[in-house]
Amino acid sequence: MRELKLAVIGAGSTYSPEIFEGIINRRDMLNVKRVSLMDIDERKLNIVGGLIKRMLSAGNIGAEVELTTDLDRALDGADYVIAQIRVGRLPARVLDERIPLKYGLIGQETTGIGGFFKALRTIPQILNVAKRMEVLCPDAVLINFSNPSGLVAEAVQNNSSITMTGLCNLPINMITDMKKHVGQDADVTYFGLNHLAWITSVRKDGKELMPELLETYETEDIPKKFYRLCGGFPCGYLQYYYTRRHKLEELTEKAKNKTRGEECMEIEEQLLELYSDASLYVKPEQLSKRGGALYSEAAVSLLNAIENKLPEFHVINVRNNGALPWMADDDVVETKVLVQGKKFIPIPVRGFENDHIKELMRTVKAYEKHAARAALTGDREEALRALMIHPLIGDGDAAEACFDEMLNAHKAYLPQFFA
Amino acid sequence: MRELKLAVIGAGSTYSPEIFEGIINRRDMLNVKRVSLMDIDERKLNIVGGLIKRMLSAGNIGAEVELTTDLDRALDGADYVIAQIRVGRLPARVLDERIPLKYGLIGQETTGIGGFFKALRTIPQILNVAKRMEVLCPDAVLINFSNPSGLVAEAVQNNSSITMTGLCNLPINMITDMKKHVGQDADVTYFGLNHLAWITSVRKDGKELMPELLETYETEDIPKKFYRLCGGFPCGYLQYYYTRRHKLEELTEKAKNKTRGEECMEIEEQLLELYSDASLYVKPEQLSKRGGALYSEAAVSLLNAIENKLPEFHVINVRNNGALPWMADDDVVETKVLVQGKKFIPIPVRGFENDHIKELMRTVKAYEKHAARAALTGDREEALRALMIHPLIGDGDAAEACFDEMLNAHKAYLPQFFA
């Protein structure tokens, strides 16, 4: 077994312990010898880093663990880099949630104009990680789950030579739920863009179960009547598209009290307090409240497949390369790949005919292309072009006014727009 | 010169005199010997038909003119068929304008859910005209300007062997205005879908004038800031997309008094009164108030180019066949064609890069494909699928509720949904 160095960027995240739970569970297959935990928030880094050290020790992983605020130091010689940063932390998220509501627009962390600003803040940072990796550990793999994960992957995979993949816990959760329902041996097809994806086929024993499932199966968040529109099961984030007004009212009502970001701030503080307890050496139960189930599981199981050359299928964000024939080759899509060491081979989908899904994917991808360019160049025109294509915006006056207020609010994290 | 029979379907329209003004102006090139005016509204047919007879007589066109309510009789042996019908007449239009407003949706004759219902009513009727032509005059050309003209062309060109084209006065008006500004020898590129189109290039003496025009030229209806988004000049109907909320407020306010359809009802009655005057033998000035400038001019000049094999360029609705490479071959688009007798050769556009325009065209075309299928099959699911793709709808609950109310309101004209 090769000796590995693992770097976690944004390691102060309260999600980090899950990663190391995954590492511990796979100790027979992954020989982690060095861990570098990097964050710019020293307080959180020390608290979370302390717990991780205790976990690894209790798990009999004899790895050297380093805590650092220096990105280059963390990346130097790494074999795998896991990134989970939040530029501007939760207060920036709360702005993404609150400001759009004033303009009658969906205010959400990863979708719509909220997710757009998160992308503007995050893309330059993750691309910077990739660019430093090109120098310091060019053969390492970057596994990113900083949101918006698909848009970040779109920008990085088309602008860096590093092997990079964008991960999300949504696919694994939806597929797992479906398999609980129909059986573990079912073949579940799931694809789309990150946070804009669908289960489109469920086959078992050579038979397509979808027509039957459309009548009998139910997912969270999405009213049943939309299943037939899609000929499949939309992921939860599609509720913002299918029932926009209802969601807008709901978010507006909720914001009178606390947005989700504000709730997360409280949960985070509670978690940090728990993590500070020197007698704790396992991931605490309460983390599950924070959301993100199976997030780290997805990351570590992918890392394991890459490292041990297991020919496994994973759903990740990857350049399309002809797999979904209605998308361009360089469009990053969320779809099933076969892992072949460091190569991810997207499995071609053929004979798929739902225009609704194809057009929604193409339209949102066109938005993403503009958004990625805007994030990299700081070009205001390009930003407005992105927003005008986005199906959740659809009004130039509101887009422009909201954009200007948010740009100003996030000024400190968007230097590219003020050069 | 070949002797021609011309059939006008929906001849009771107050627009009809313009067609014959065009015929009279081209009497040296078009040898019209028989005219069949067909309408199901006998009152209007008699009034308008009377005026047309006087016009032709005053214009020294020795054609035999027939008034009929029988479609087959009108089509039999025709060389050209001009269709300009309005199923359910103006009262149906008023429903298309008023009902959507209740659901926070744009209520407009040709765009959004209003145009959708107009399509559901109109497509089966025009397709029926084409099917009867296949029997009664298979070599004749069908020139349609019944709205929504692009959607009707989409349905008919993909479902009948008749040579058919969809016309609109928007392209000719926008191009004419631009040429007034920059000079008649300019090469103006205009394309899109009907009522969703742009001037994308203006070349003169080998030089692209667009960058300069974006700063100096102005069109009606669309705020200047949207020009740069498009890299060109959007047609007026795009204001419903770019400033949706403002338009929604404007329409809602206007509907407190009269919708445009209600105004048109008054104008129409005034025109019919004028037309009834037996001493009138030219198209009266007041028709210009009704809108539709150059509509008939476009139709008759196209007819003339076809008949006399003039190698002219016209902007019409035609199957794409590779001209706009981001659209499918069988997508009907509105673009410049070279007329070659009865063949329309769409002129290829290459090197065009504005994603906003490409994606909006593709998305609305996906809507149109579903809408055309819904119109032909009466399938409620297909109708909802169409609406969910439309960028002006974007909310499943509103779409469904509004659809159900409108379906009921238009029941008499939508038998395909009640079979």
Add this chain to the structure above:
Amino acid sequence: MRELKLAVIGAGSTYSPEIFEGIINRRDMLNVKRVSLMDIDERKLNIVGGLIKRMLSAGNIGAEVELTTDLDRALDGADYVIAQIRVGRLPARVLDERIPLKYGLIGQETTGIGGFFKALRTIPQILNVAKRMEVLCPDAVLINFSNPSGLVAEAVQNNSSITMTGLCNLPINMITDMKKHVGQDADVTYFGLNHLAWITSVRKDGKELMPELLETYETEDIPKKFYRLCGGFPCGYLQYYYTRRHKLEELTEKAKNKTRGEECMEIEEQLLELYSDASLYVKPEQLSKRGGALYSEAAVSLLNAIENKLPEFHVINVRNNGALPWMADDDVVETKVLVQGKKFIPIPVRGFENDHIKELMRTVKAYEKHAARAALTGDREEALRALMIHPLIGDGDAAEACFDEMLNAHKAYLPQFFA
């Protein structure tokens, strides 16, 4: 373990014992309960069938073995069908080898006009097997290695609903040889059409070894100078394309004595004599002289992967479906697939740039499309169209004259041309 019925069509072939050697070697994974050996040549069937019975018995496979001349009886209820027929037997092959030489054309069993006539004779028969399977065992898998294997797969996969694959021993042999040279952990890319394929990439530890191998590695049959032309290693059959004249002289010289088909007739008789020996209960060594090393190994290991849902890679003949982007989706190509039960997922190749290989594949595929149609319809024009596209023919006069002589010679096996 599921109980299996295995049908072998053309079981009198002297290759058949190898299949059962493979079955015996995998007795722990494949629970074969019934074997149906079908042939129209009762003498060979009895000799070969006798040996197979003794082999299975010695191998402790308690399967019921049936010998039959009735296709339907063999197929009824089968789980796997292996086809290895030779329509017209070896005498027809000798005609394919001898007649073309008279016209200055390559006379070879699977390539050029010889392979073309073999396809005309074989395709209707294998398609008939597939059509009977649709009725008698619709869920069974058809593994064909009757030559020309790629052309037969082209015809059957596009004309039957049966899961069918075409196999050849060339890929497995070339890949095995290469791995012996560079190491078992190398990733060898091999693709093309059957008998028109290349090793195009050899990667190890993330590094492309091809530039180095082009200088140092040698394959049989193909002069070294052609490697650089291809940027890879051509399969042996490409010598007919690269050194056509030399091969033509060689074949002409050889035909003065015996063609390969005539040699095979002798070898076959020797083998049948050996097989008749009631004391023989293993595959005799002498079979290796017949050629076709690893043929049955390829077939049985594929069968095993399908049955036991092993996620293995195999190189087989399969519909392209976007894997090789320069070929059409419905072109059957020979390329690496991932076996997923009864589904074969061709692994996409991207970034491949050798025009020589692309064009040769496309040209020969165009020939194959015409050839398959000619085989199914018996249309002489279509047959000549096929030959005119074939790069080994290239002369209309010779093509036509040779076609007519061969058509007449094979008349008994080509009823479709004499209807």
Add this chain to the structure above:
Amino acid sequence: MRELKLAVIGAGSTYSPEIFEGIINRRDMLNVKRVSLMDIDERKLNIVGGLIKRMLSAGNIGAEVELTTDLDRALDGADYVIAQIRVGRLPARVLDERIPLKYGLIGQETTGIGGFFKALRTIPQILNVAKRMEVLCPDAVLINFSNPSGLVAEAVQNNSSITMTGLCNLPINMITDMKKHVGQDADVTYFGLNHLAWITSVRKDGKELMPELLETYETEDIPKKFYRLCGGFPCGYLQYYYTRRHKLEELTEKAKNKTRGEECMEIEEQLLELYSDASLYVKPEQLSKRGGALYSEAAVSLLNAIENKLPEFHVINVRNNGALPWMADDDVVETKVLVQGKKFIPIPVRGFENDHIKELMRTVKAYEKHAARAALTGDREEALRALMIHPLIGDGDAAEACFDEMLNAHKAYLPQFFA
């Protein structure tokens, strides 16, 4: 009328008088004020230039005529540049005709390995003309009929910003002959690559005449049985593909006496003697013997359409840009364009289904791409790659040996291979 400067590169060609006959015939539409005749062969330049001066004077064209051996001087300020050079003159052609025969290969001026060497010699020279035009007359149009015209256009159009078109007299001759047969109002579709093209459709009064013409019409050079293979009428050069052996024998026989090149040397001397006659002031009848009917007519009528913005159709060599959907956008093809000033819009062909033609075009285009690269880089490997794709070669040993002999024979004109 704009005052024009016309430059003829290779003006010593005995074809040049035809160009000026065309100019004289269009004196009312083309205001030629300056003519620059450039050649490196001063003797021929003086003889031909003398005749041209007398012709222009007799034709009342008051243009200033300059004779020069300086390319830059000729190009400076030109509006149109006509190129008709022959690098290595007729003796090089004779080598292209004779050497290949030794290797059993077709020896022909523009096709096969002969045309390949002509391309290697000519492409760098014409590209140099284009590059100098970029500096000295960037808005001028380059009309080239130096052979191989299609291959030269392929190289120049993809490597220079100059508006350039490749012309040939074959299309105009075949279309003219066909129209003589079926009527001037027929719509004749002709496309392919230069010297590899077909009439594929002849429509009149809305009816396709091809099925009937295939039985009744005959073209020169190509045996009738090949028409049905093509579903159309091949141009004469396709005889080298369809009846290669017959042509090879014919050329071999002819070469025992004189090749066509050697005949042309004699004709040329006779013409020069005629041209030297100071009393001659019209193009002499004898020029027609030299072949190339309508060559200059095609060039001057195209020049006239460009200059006077006539919306005419011409068949020229132009980048495909989607017109023939089976070819790539940057493939230069020979097809019908609409002339729009300096823009040539290739008219899309849809619904064309003959695989034979598609594959032959694609294969020869792949050859051309390699050949153009070889001509520009002098890379021997690239040259051999080109030859191995060419359907008229098809044997690696012969290709290599013949290539080496010809490379040596043409050494003086192929410096790029000896750098």
